Amino acid sequence: MKIQKLLYIDRRIIYLLVAIGALIPIIRPIGLPVVPSAPVQGLFERVEELEPGDAVMLSFDYGPSSEPELNPMSAAIMRHLFMREVRVMVVAIFPLGGVQIAIREVARITSEFDLEYGVDYVNLGYKDGGQAPMKAMGVSIQDVFPADVETTPTEGMPIVEDVRNYGDIEVVITLATGIIGEWWANLVNAQFGVDVAVGCTAVSAPKYYAYLRSGQMIQRGLQ
Amino acid sequence: MRRTIPLILTFCVGMYPIFAFFVPHRVVTNINQNLDTYLVIVAAFALPLGVVNLVMSNINKIKKKDKGWFYSVVLIAGLCLMAFYGIMGGDQGFHAHFQWMFENAVSPLQATMFSLLAFYVASAAYRAFRARNVEATVLLIAAIVVMLGRIPIGDMITGGRLTPISEWLMTKPNAAAQRGIIIGAALGAASMQIRVILGIEQTYLGSGKD
Incomplete structure (x- = not known):
């Protein structure tokens, strides 16, 4: 009888428990250690293998709804890449605020390092069309992004002149919500052979395991 | 023709x-x-097409004074304001007002919507995972193992003993099921594309009536 009661518990009690569970760590952080999972370790090791001067494309494919989960990932990945002196090309394919988050986060992290814009990193901004610009960047990144996020022409920027297409990129890392991570794997990894890593929200993680197992992705999220 | x-x-x-x-x-x-x-x-071009569709359907709603028509007014006003300042800001739309609206309206609204989901998902999961039969019990146990195996507090409670089981559940049964879904969806998409290319599927052309 007691179990039966527990099964039909009022949803407001569940809401209250969720609220308490969410509020306690905000009010008083517990500070539990975070153990990296195997796919996360896989991406860490891939970045460690990069040489100074190698190029990585970092795509901000999420909006404000996924910021709490994906901002820490973008910060950790950017710091790691810049510590390794890897050149970073930032793009945004997600239409609902990806570019605004990219501007804020890139400015925040790059301010911690001694970097030259257009040489060590560039923010190319947002391009509409989803898979269309992804595919077109396989031919020429500069054709897809003739100007950067501040509408400065990319022609003459050393990083853009040097990194012409996916052939010059070691890894594409996307911080993705929805289906965009799958597009990068299906299109960019499968057709151009570039390593793809996806930092995703927890709710999207299960579907990426199929790509991870097939070798189409390096990683699927920070736990 | x-x-x-x-x-x-x-x-x-x-x-x-x-x-x-x-x-x-x-x-x-x-x-x-x-x-x-x-x-x-x-x-x-899909973007302006979507905007036209959205505006037309909401204007119709306002004209007919349908239930919730006031929300359509808010939607169109927000759309016009964001578009106006976006266009004013150049290619990437970084007019100060645009950025202000993004940071103070779009961002908190989206965050609120997603935060509310946590409550609904928790409630729905609680009801879905009731151990009513063997299948539901297996689902319930798997869900508990995966959840505890992937969060720091789970590691603390179990001493990390559930992590390898959780990883196995994700990389083997889950990946196999996901692969089946992906392959099925891809085959469906490929057959639909062949139908469109060969002209068998013509619904994208409309009904043919003006």
Whole structure:
């Protein structure tokens, strides 16, 4: 009888428990250690293998709804890449605020390092069309992004002149919500052979395991 | 004629990339690369199409004073304001007002919507995972193991003993099921594309009535 009661518990009690569970760590952080999972370790090791001067494309494919989960990932990945002196090309394919988050986060992290814009990193901004610009960047990144996020022409920027297409990129890392991570794997990894890593929200993680197992992705999220 | 020309165009544009894939000649590849560039432009047209559709359906709602018509007014006002300041800000839309509205309206609204989901998902999961039969019990146990195996507090409670089991559940049964879903969806998409290219599927052309 007691179990039966527990099964039909009022949803407001569940809401209250969720609220308490969410509020306690905000009010008083517990500070539990975070153990990296195997796919996360896989991406860490891939970045460690990069040489100074190698190029990585970092795509901000999420909006404000996924910021709490994906901002820490973008910060950790950017710091790691810049510590390794890897050149970073930032793009945004997600239409609902990806570019605004990219501007804020890139400015925040790059301010911690001694970097030259257009040489060590560039923010190319947002391009509409989803898979269309992804595919077109396989031919020429500069054709897809003739100007950067501040509408400065990319022609003459050393990083853009040097990194012409996916052939010059070691890894594409996307911080993705929805289906965009799958597009990068299906299109960019499968057709151009570039390593793809996806930092995703927890709710999207299960579907990426199929790509991870097939070798189409390096990683699927920070736990 | 109004249907024949689009059908011929669809056939040619649909077949060419397949042809280019098997014929890697420079001339063929160049044309294919140009098609990719046109694709970016054509895909961008989906955005104004969506906006027109959204505006028309909401204006109709306002005209008819349907239930919740006031929300349509808010939607159109927000759309016009964001579009106005976005266009004023240049290519990437970084007018100060646009940025202010993004940071103070769009961002908190989206965050609120997603935060509310946590409550609904928790409630729905609680009801879905009731151990009513064998299958539901297996689902319940798997869910508990995966959840505890992937969060720091789970590691603390179990001493990390559930992590390998959780990883096995994700990499084996879950990946197998996901692969089945992905392959099924991909086959469905491929067959639909063949139908569109060959002109069997014509619903994208509309009903033919004005």
